Amino acid sequence: DGGITQSPKYLFRKEGQNVTLSCEQNLNHDAMYWYRQDPGQGLRLIYYSQIVNDFQKGDIAEGYSVSREKKESFPLTVTSAQKNPTAFYLCASGIPGGAEKLFFGSGTQLSVL
């Protein structure tokens, strides 16, 4: 089945710890995105990548890092510099272009211990 797989579903971070959220897609999409969603709020863009080995900061990139070494994979690291990391993280992919719709993974809920 084609789709986007995020793991883990739930993740707990200790003070000062870096954690990495996984996102893999087999839709052959060039573009991939990471969004953060806080309770009762919409999605805010963290990072996006239009092509392998290239990525751009979104609106709230501070405290996060990404890599795009393979077309299928776009992992997000939440660093210790992100002081308020508790949120629902969504990975998405799409075909670059003006009419692009997004396909979402099932999300990772990150909480602080």
Add this chain to the structure above:
Amino acid sequence: QKEVEQNSGPLSVPEGAIASLNCTYSDRGSQSFFWYRQYSGKSPELIMSIYSNGDKEDGRFTAQLNKASQYVSLLIRDSQPSDSATYLCAVRNTGGFKTIFGAGTRLFVKA
């Protein structure tokens, strides 16, 4: 001013009624507009996309776009309890590299 604005609700309608959801956006050059439905704890799923002025119908859903007023709406006819969810308006920015989401409108359909 937020880039994409929606009334957070909740919007409550009786079963069988028409639910009307509204959205305004600030980037006048935006070309692509989307409505996503999100159930609690789940990821968003696309229900409608619209690219030109006017109405677009798909089953019980109708999307309306007015670029001059920078306004997008979603009508849900014959609302069902299963339509109870948060509806996110999304706009693809000029240049086409980012999709910006509104905060969402919570809809409750009462049986």
